[in-house]
Amino acid sequence: MTPETIDRTRRRLLITAAGTLAAIELCRPGRAKARTVPEADTFARQVRQVDAGLLNVGYVEAGVSTGPAVILLHGWPYDIHSFVEVVPILAAAGYRVIVPYLRGYGTTRFLAAETVRNGQQSALALDVIALMDALHIQKAVLAGFDWGARTADIVAALWPERCTALVSVSGYLIGNQEAGKAPLPPRAELSWWYQFYFATSRGRAGYEASRKDFARLIWQTASPKWNFDDATFERTAQAFDNPDHVSIVIHNYRWRLDLADGERRYDPLERQLAQAPVIRVPTITMEGDANGAPHPEPAAYAKHFAGRYEHRLIKGGIGHNLPQEAPRDFAQAVIDLMAT
Template identity: 70%
Template structure:
């Protein structure tokens, strides 16, 4: 990923990789949990070689991203990650970018594309539309589906918080193995990412994220209106490619369930060959191809718009 840069953006001092030509069309790549920016190591190089400027930030609570104030809430609700992303784009003077992600990063990309379409050239999301709400999460699921979310309930307890703090590495390895059962990662790959969990706010952010989903942790009032808008499941109109690995072992919706929520140019792709949840790291070429396809679709849409305005 090259040298990690730091920039003050919003409430954070953000650590991020900046790969490719500075004047290239921007791509913002967002990781999830328990992963980090290295999920995009190969994707970033492919896109950079194609002429893109690729920005890959450590999310709050990961890597070298830290809070500017010791008194800032260590908030993990879904909307705050989108505000972090907008603040980063502003700090880097990037007006528009293709936004792409998986896991927490896919949800953040969804929110950006739905609520800030003027900042998004296009959108790539693994497992489609993941925007949720505390209201929706209050409804019980069938037992088999609840079982897949076992760690969410574990984190709801102080025992779970202490357990995650003590066993971060073991926890991440278990999730990697169950979410991507056919991914044969090596110890060096794993250790490189787990080092990002040494962040002093990591446990606070992870626990806050999952407790907020269940209504067990309060969000910040300043985000309440945005959360109400997200609870209404706003559509995404920017050009979009959604991706799914054929052996994704993590909880995820069926593609047919979210298709109506994408109202602009849209394509869904299933990536085969034993690809699991960490799709950009397991299938970097396919993920990068999706980003470039969205960029081309955005260019076509803008060209068509210009022609219609002239006409």
């Protein structure tokens, strides 16, 4: 057997073993310092709430309470259910797994009515730091996609002492407003149609009125080969009923184009991010071979990772929502980072 074949075999054995342990864990009563992992239909019923920074954050926690922490971060228009099959694998492997709703999603709420409903990238990253502080987590593996990958990238870049390792779908997603002003080739601009739609008052009104239909369309175009059913979509779509959801989404995309102001308190962080800081923590970037959403090519961002680094292309018609479409591959990336 070649070294590559041996490596693939080792990975398959690890994820098979983790899956088996997960099934056992679900049936085993009273294991000390461990939490059972909910089924997909009851995942959201296991949500806990904690005050963290500006927010009261809704999150699911599973696994071994004394194990290494892993925080899984979703994107738009998705929610915690993107990780419903990732969680039991990591929990069975001995991790403490935290899956929060981002600001504007699910049961996460702002603590003060007067707080600006801000969707800029640094604000979301500070939400993660605040959550870690609230849950007494000094350091964690951060793993995410879409908004979640960008958020994880920022924490890894600016607060590496809080990040054990990083799994980032679509790689290095840290941006800045100046770069957002630069025009792209026409085909690339077409793929960002919703960003321009959201820049208009009509776009905000349209998203407010049809956010679930909008999300379904994005799911279909971003993951053209993912045959999700209605029940899968509806479990996530409930997260968009959050009263701040539309404001956060619209501000996020308008801020990127410099069409909406951020908050001055985040200016120092944004200045650092505008310099495209190098990420030095151990990292695996991932991409699905059928990602229909806008995303950079791996060669364009490899230079931004200066520590131990690997890129994985996940084949088989895998789209933008990689953790939900290829949960074992996503979980395995976390396990591999922690095993070496």
